[in-house]
Amino acid sequence: MSTPDFSFETESQMQGFTRVAGVDEVGRGPLAGPVTAAAVVLDPAHIPPGLNDSKKLTAKRRQALIALLLEHADVSIAHASVEEIDEINILRASHLAMERAIAGLRTPPDFALIDGNLIPRGLTLPARAIIKGDALSLSIAAASIAAKTRRDQMMWDLAQQFPGYGWDSNAGYPTKQHREALQNLGVTPHHRRSFKPVHNILYQHKNLSD
Structure with missing residues (x-):
């Protein structure tokens, strides 16, 4: 190598x-x-x-x-x-x-x-x-x-x-734990709203509240 x-x-x-x-x-x-x-x-x-x-x-x-x-x-x-x-x-x-x-x-x-x-x-x-x-x-x-x-x-x-998202081990990458926490805990101010998994959750929540 x-x-x-x-x-x-x-x-x-x-x-x-x-x-x-x-x-x-x-x-x-x-x-x-x-x-x-x-x-x-x-x-x-x-x-x-x-x-x-x-x-x-x-x-x-x-x-x-x-x-x-x-x-x-x-x-x-x-x-x-x-x-x-x-x-x-x-x-x-x-x-x-x-x-x-x-x-x-x-x-x-x-x-x-x-x-x-x-x-x-x-x-x-x-x-x-x-x-x-x-x-x-x-x-x-x-x-x-x-x-x-x-x-x-x-x-x-x-x-x-912001405990629960696993950032201490996944550094913010979309691991299973992180994706599940997004669904269960919601979007934080440190999430990238233009990224599809985050955008989709915000969109879901908006539709639910409409």
């Missing part, structure tokens, strides 16, 4: 770019919570060993790696809210979170490696989209870890305020 390497970053630097940021997002599929993105500029002399697509790592490993990244890399994490997701759609909102993450870096990068097949249209610096970039580029892998650890923590915190 292949692991991410630094070749995309090196190639960009050979083209004259000095600060290359890896960018990734997490949380496009959940029914609840924000979409979260991270931008990371690695220090080539202090790259934590074991960086990989966050989905391939245990929660414990991700926590260990984010601690090292916060110590040795320039890391920025940003979000787009549920309201923004419902207003502009999830793809645009995920790109907005990416743009905010890049803008939040301590030192502005001059090039970005973006996970996926699209470059956010609001980006003001040169960039390259890489499909499955979190499994290919160390910087994007680092960004995926940063975004996932932050969003998982946010959803855990929200789960304490």
Whole structure:
């Protein structure tokens, strides 16, 4: 099984770019919570060993790696809210979170490696989209870890305020428990109303009350 390497970053630097940021997002599929993105500029002399697509790592490993990244890399994490997701759609909102993450870096990068097949249209610096970039580029892998650890923590915190939906374990994704809780407990302010399962329940309740 292949692991991410630094070749995309090196190639960009050979083209004259000095600060290359890896960018990734997490949380496009959940029914609840924000979409979260991270931008990371690695220090080539202090790259934590074991960086990989966050989905391939245990929660414990991700926590260990984010601690090292916060110590040795320039890391920025940003979000787009549920309201923004419902207003502009999830793809645009995920790109907005990416743009905010890049803008939040301590030192502005001059090039970005973006996970996926699209470059956010609001980006003001040169960039390259890489499909499955979190499994290919160390910087994007680092960004995926940063975004996932932050969003998982946010959803855990929200789960304490809204028990029953299982957000502490499902992070807002449409698991059986989450779908049943939507039916039984109703829609919270943190649910994405433009997403079909949530929209359908609101529609059902509206019809019942009419």
